[in-house]
Amino acid sequence: MRPVRSSSLSTCVLFLLALALTAGTAAASGSARLPREVLPTFERIKLNLDARKKSYAGTVHIDLSVKSAVDSFQFHSEGITLRGVTLRNGKAPVPSTHTQAGPTVVTVRTRAPLRPGAYSLDLEFTNDFGTRAQGLYRLETGGESYCFTQFEADDARKAFPCWDEPSFKIPYQLTLVVPRTHRTIGNTPVARIIPGKTVKTVVFQKTKPLPSYLLAIATGPLELVPITGMSVPGNVVTVKGASKLAVTAAKMVPPRLAALERYFGSRYPYEKLDVLAVPEFWPGAMENAGAVTFRDEVLLVDPRTVSVGQLATLSVYMSHEFAHQWFGDLVTMEWWDDLWLNEAFAEWMGDKISDQVAPEYKMGLKDLRETQSAMGTDSRLSARAIRRPVSALDNLLQAADDLAYKKGQAVLGMFEEWLGPETFRAGVLAYLKEHAWGNSVGSDLWEALSKASGKDASAAMSTFLDQGGVPLVEASVLADGRVKLIQRRFLGYGVQAPTEQLWRIPVMLKYSDGTGVRTQSVLLTEREMTVTLEGGKAPQWLNPNGDAAGYYRWSVPPEILHKLADGEGQYLSPVERVEFLGNAAALLDAGLIHGDEFMRLSAKFADDKDPEVTSALMDDVGLIRRAFVTRQLEDPYAVYVRRTLGPALARIGMTRRPGEEDGVSLTRAGLLLTLGDEGKEAAVVSFADSLAKQHIAAPGSVDPTLIGAALSLSALHGDEALFADYKKRFETAEIPAERARYLSALGFFRDPKVAQEAIRYSLEGPLRPQEIFTIPASLGAAVEYEDVPYKWMSENFGTIASKVPPMFLVFMPNFARGCSIERLEGAKAFFADPAHSVPGSELEMAKVADQVRDCAGLRQREGAVVASYLTQLVGSR
Numbered sequence: 001m002r003p004v005r006s007s008s009l010s011t012c013v014l015f016l017l018a019l020a021l022t023a024g025t026a027a028a029s030g031s032a033r034l035p036r037e038v039l040p041t042f043e044r045i046k047l048n049l050d051a052r053k054k055s056y057a058g059t060v061h062i063d064l065s066v067k068s069a070v071d072s073f074q075f076h077s078e079g080i081t082l083r084g085v086t087l088r089n090g091k092a093p094v095p096s097t098h099t100q101a102g103p104t105v106v107t108v109r110t111r112a113p114l115r116p117g118a119y120s121l122d123l124e125f126t127n128d129f130g131t132r133a134q135g136l137y138r139l140e141t142g143g144e145s146y147c148f149t150q151f152e153a154d155d156a157r158k159a160f161p162c163w164d165e166p167s168f169k170i171p172y173q174l175t176l177v178v179p180r181t182h183r184t185i186g187n188t189p190v191a192r193i194i195p196g197k198t199v200k201t202v203v204f205q206k207t208k209p210l211p212s213y214l215l216a217i218a219t220g221p222l223e224l225v226p227i228t229g230m231s232v233p234g235n236v237v238t239v240k241g242a243s244k245l246a247v248t249a250a251k252m253v254p255p256r257l258a259a260l261e262r263y264f265g266s267r268y269p270y271e272k273l274d275v276l277a278v279p280e281f282w283p284g285a286m287e288n289a290g291a292v293t294f295r296d297e298v299l300l301v302d303p304r305t306v307s308v309g310q311l312a313t314l315s316v317y318m319s320h321e322f323a324h325q326w327f328g329d330l331v332t333m334e335w336w337d338d339l340w341l342n343e344a345f346a347e348w349m350g351d352k353i354s355d356q357v358a359p360e361y362k363m364g365l366k367d368l369r370e371t372q373s374a375m376g377t378d379s380r381l382s383a384r385a386i387r388r389p390v391s392a393l394d395n396l397l398q399a400a401d402d403l404a405y406k407k408g409q410a411v412l413g414m415f416e417e418w419l420g421p422e423t424f425r426a427g428v429l430a431y432l433k434e435h436a437w438g439n440s441v442g443s444d445l446w447e448a449l450s451k452a453s454g455k456d457a458s459a460a461m462s463t464f465l466d467q468g469g470v471p472l473v474e475a476s477v478l479a480d481g482r483v484k485l486i487q488r489r490f491l492g493y494g495v496q497a498p499t500e501q502l503w504r505i506p507v508m509l510k511y512s513d514g515t516g517v518r519t520q521s522v523l524l525t526e527r528e529m530t531v532t533l534e535g536g537k538a539p540q541w542l543n544p545n546g547d548a549a550g551y552y553r554w555s556v557p558p559e560i561l562h563k564l565a566d567g568e569g570q571y572l573s574p575v576e577r578v579e580f581l582g583n584a585a586a587l588l589d590a591g592l593i594h595g596d597e598f599m600r601l602s603a604k605f606a607d608d609k610d611p612e613v614t615s616a617l618m619d620d621v622g623l624i625r626r627a628f629v630t631r632q633l634e635d636p637y638a639v640y641v642r643r644t645l646g647p648a649l650a651r652i653g654m655t656r657r658p659g660e661e662d663g664v665s666l667t668r669a670g671l672l673l674t675l676g677d678e679g680k681e682a683a684v685v686s687f688a689d690s691l692a693k694q695h696i697a698a699p700g701s702v703d704p705t706l707i708g709a710a711l712s713l714s715a716l717h718g719d720e721a722l723f724a725d726y727k728k729r730f731e732t733a734e735i736p737a738e739r740a741r742y743l744s745a746l747g748f749f750r751d752p753k754v755a756q757e758a759i760r761y762s763l764e765g766p767l768r769p770q771e772i773f774t775i776p777a778s779l780g781a782a783v784e785y786e787d788v789p790y791k792w793m794s795e796n797f798g799t800i801a802s803k804v805p806p807m808f809l810v811f812m813p814n815f816a817r818g819c820s821i822e823r824l825e826g827a828k829a830f831f832a833d834p835a836h837s838v839p840g841s842e843l844e845m846a847k848v849a850d851q852v853r854d855c856a857g858l859r860q861r862e863g864a865v866v867a868s869y870l871t872q873l874v875g876s877r
């Protein structure tokens with residue numbers, strides 16, 4: 001699954017919430033894992049689906065293998081009304097009774113113990129469709145009704161009875177009875193259609209062995225656009241009227257699939273590959289075998305108005321989900337404790353493939369910026385190991401946090417660099433070959449990597465996976481020219497590590513000894529190590545994270561730090577400059593450099609020619625804004641923003657130039673938004689106003705990459721009439737990406753009366769379930785409205801709870817993120833109330849508390865220094 005990442009909005013809550021809310025849809029209720037004496041070997045599912053109705057009926061037939069003599073067994077069924085349960089041994093019925101043993105589990109009992117052997121179970125049932133984009137759900141759009149599914153992690157049990165755990169990997173055969181005019185999609189091609197008077201029966205081919213969470217269904221007046229040039233057939237699938245927006249996606253699928261087939265050295269494992277655009281959907285995308293679902297705003301592209309950002313996102317999402325077809329689908333984790341590996345691998349592989357097929361989007365550099373954010377989470381004591389036991393009773397959503405995706409990806413990348421890409425690949429291929437069509441655990445991969453490389457990869461990886469935290473590598477040059485390396489846990493200022501931790505860190509030293517730039521790889525296994533550099537001379541400069549591939553923070557003596565920043569173009573590559581800026585922000589957080597020094601260091605990158613470095617610089621500027629800027633400091637901060645980011649915009653200009661790199665266009669959109677909003681640059685705002693007007697008057701006439709920023713900036717000073725206009729355009733937009741742009745812009749109106757109306761609209765307007773958080777989060781990015789998101793959530797908790805899947809409530813404490821201890825205390829009391837807390841919310845509260853205390857501490861410690869730096873800028877030229 002791919003969580004949604006917000007590219008145009010940098011608000012903390014939105015990012016975290018989107019990430020959290022879209023990471024899965026698990027239920028904490030239920031029992032422990034199912035017993036394994038009675039195993040399913042095959043399941044036939046027949047559903048009578050009319051999306052216009054509230055409920056549906058169905059039957060399942062499950063072949064069972066009884067392994068030992070037991071007089072009871074269990075399967076999953078949640079909220080489903082069972083009408084008939086028949087157990088058979090061959091053709092002979094076996095007398096049995098059944099009871100709903102818990103919210104998600106049914107127990108079947110027999111009078112006498114079952115003898116081991118083959119049995120079958122037939123179930124008849126009725127059920128209501130889901131309505132919150134979870135399980136098997138229905139939705140209406142354009143006057144038509146549709147069914148879609150989203151089962152990960154454990155919501156297949158809400159659609160039909162099944163053994164709903166990833167280790168029960170069996171073939172399924174699906175039959176759907178649907179209205180005659182409807183089309184249907186499943187995981188496999190259609191075997192035959194039996195026409196009827198008002199309905200038709202669609203029989204799908206039997207699937208390869210699959211876990212239940214990867215099954216998918218879509219029905220309705222769907223439209224299909226064939227994808228050509230793949231090793232298997234496939235279509236882009238849309239709702240009625242949207243297939244005209246499917247052409248770009250159809251072209252983007254084949255090269256990405258082919259690149260993965262080359263990497264894995266094997267053909268795509270399933271019979272067909274459809275990609276579906278779903279209007280109501282929580283994740284960014286989901287890797288159902290052969291039927292990959294996407295949010296419609298991600299997959300559907302209007303060539304006239306598509307931004308570079310949307311194309312880059314689509315490229316990455318596709319690559320991520322297609323990588324899962326091998327890693328996750330063909331080889332599936334035994335249990336959810338390895339969900340992190342499933343996601344980390346798809347993230348790593350997907351970005352690698354996207355970079356290979358479409359290098360212009362430079363996803364590797366974007367990843368590095370996201371890794372900086374994950375390291376921020378990991379540098380707090382509340383950070384847990386990404387590999388840890390997960391119980392069926394846990395909220396599985398919490399297993400798929402930003403660390404699972406981004407730390408996991410960064411650690412895989414670090415070890416790929418250490419072992420060498422070809423050796424790493426050989427290990428991955430051996431692992432896939434050995435476990436194809438079955439299940440595996442994380443250690444199976446490490447063992448394959450150790451075997452392929454002859455190095456003890458397992459022991460080193462374990463230090464990053466089985467303990468929380470990110471290491472700090474302190475490097476200094478001794479008088480004799482040798483380099484001393486010391487490791488310890490990297491933590492915020494004044495925070496003591498409860499225990500001493502040790503990592504086995506592949507450190508890449510990059511330096512110059514005067515004759516040229518050299519690199520030297522060191523495995524730092526002890527607390528302290530002294531390294532003799534190759535060449536034997538004292539280095540002139542030293543970068544302790546060469547190629548920026550290491551998952552660690554680093555520090556060097558001030559003179560080396562400044563030398564690296566001064567000589568940026570000469571000493572540091574673009575990827576190292578991006579990492580330098582992220583590391584500098586972390587040093588500030590840990591109290592290893594002061595606020596003014598941090599601002600001076602980052603200002604040295606104001607003239608950097610590389611657009612991704614400019615984006616990283618915007619991240620640093622954003623840190624200053626979040627940690628220090630109060631209403632009194634807004635104007636001096638605006639001067640700082642203009643000083644720091646103005647040169648980059650002046651260099652690239654406000655409009656796209658012929659032949660310009662895509663990375664430049666992407667950065668321009670971010671620069672305009674930051675300079676117009678936070679920098680209060682009048683020229684940018686009026687440019688944005690004219691661009692927005694031009695786009696509305698003649699869609700397709702302006703640079704599409706700037707439309708989102710232009711609409712948002714034009715809303716800053718917008719009145720009620722403009723709000724009403726944008727609202728109407730949001731509600732009637734035919735292009736999903738355009739709808740998303742207007743929704744985002746609705747959160748940028750700053751007039752108090754209009755802002756009030758916007759916040760009301762977020763719950764009362766005709767928004768889809770996944771859209772309700774956008775406006776409050778956008779509004780909260782403004783200094784004067786920073787209390788709004790938390791206030792909105794706490795005052796409307798009941799309404800929000802009625803709109804989102806129940807287990808998403810665990811993430812509501814994240815609304816208290818920021819710098820306010822007062823808000824934090826309020827949130828603690830709010831979530832201590834049993835009416836607002838759900839299992840697991842105390843873990844979220846602990847993370848939020850760490851973040852807020854960190855931010856408040858930084859403000860208190862460096863606030864005066866930063867304020868005086870900012871106010872001095874106002875007077876100086």
Ligand SMILES: [Zn+2]
Nearest residue numbers: 001002343346
């Ligand atoms: Zn995924």
